[in-house]
Amino acid sequence: MGxxxxxxxxxxxxxxxxxxxxxxxxxxxxLGGATVSLLGMHLQxxxxxxxxxxxxxxxxxxxxxEVRAIGYGVSSxxxxxxxxxxxxxxxxxxxxxxxxxxxxxEGRPAYAERRLREFQERRRGGRGVFxxxxxxxxxxxxxxxxLLRAVPGVRLNCRSGNCTAQMTRGxxxxxxxxxxxxGMPATMSSTxxxxxxxxxxxxxxxxxxxxxxxxxxxxxxxxxxxxxxxxGP
Numbered sequence: 001m002g003x004x005x006x007x008x009x010x011x012x013x014x015x016x017x018x019x020x021x022x023x024x025x026x027x028x029x030x031l032g033g034a035t036v037s038l039l040g041m042h043l044q045x046x047x048x049x050x051x052x053x054x055x056x057x058x059x060x061x062x063x064x065x066e067v068r069a070i071g072y073g074v075s076s077x078x079x080x081x082x083x084x085x086x087x088x089x090x091x092x093x094x095x096x097x098x099x100x101x102x103x104x105x106e107g108r109p110a111y112a113e114r115r116l117r118e119f120q121e122r123r124r125g126g127r128g129v130f131x132x133x134x135x136x137x138x139x140x141x142x143x144x145x146x147l148l149r150a151v152p153g154v155r156l157n158c159r160s161g162n163c164t165a166q167m168t169r170g171x172x173x174x175x176x177x178x179x180x181x182x183g184m185p186a187t188m189s190s191t192x193x194x195x196x197x198x199x200x201x202x203x204x205x206x207x208x209x210x211x212x213x214x215x216x217x218x219x220x221x222x223x224x225x226x227x228x229x230x231x232g233p
Contacts, residue, residue: 014059016081018089022051022067025092034069034093039076039229040197059083062193064229067091076229078179078186078194115183119201119228127210129153131202144192144202144227153206153223156192165192167206167223175222180215182229194227201228
């Protein structure tokens with residue numbers, strides 16, 4: 001983990017941080033030696049024998065955390081920190097199911113490749129708004145907010161520098177969007193301040209009727225913003 005730079009005269013050192021524990025989703029046992037990275041910041045550390053780690057010296061903002069461990073799927077989370085806030089969070093990661101075929105006739109596409117195919121299939125279906133990796137690069141956007149501002153049916157509600165993405169086509173009029181990260185519901189991600197570093201595709205559905213069933217929760221009342229990253233499982 002990188003150490004924060006010493007404060008210069010009149011400069012405040014960020015005092016926020018993330019204290020975490022990585023555990024096996026099935027056994028609930030701690031995982032030592034797992035790698036925890038903050039994407040877009042080049043900050044990386046490893047968990048100790050108790051599965052614990054710390055990323056300190058963080059300022060307010062939204063962070064994309066990636067956890068990797070041998071024998072486990074790569075998982076990502078979005079965490080939002082307030083000024084000086086220290087978040088203590090438990091990260092559960094699932095072991096990979098390994099199948100060995102007696103005879104391999106044709107190589108199976110990697111998960112990332114299958115995920116890209118499904119992304120393109122939904123895109124050809126004509127429902128929702130899709131932003132590809134190439135479009136993200138050519139837009140020179142720094143955050144999700146920069147990308148969402150140009151999407152019809154999406155409105156950014158910003159107060160005191162914090163923004164939330166709202167859909168204007170929901171069943172109840174304007175409503176807050178649900179977020180999905182690499183196929184899983186993303187908690188603590190109600191702000192579009194997430195950096196676009198590492199994002200390879202975005203799907204935006206302005207209402208439950210427009211969204212695929214796999215992205216909807218049982219009580220979904222609004223649209224969905226689905227984010228796909230290079231670090232997805």
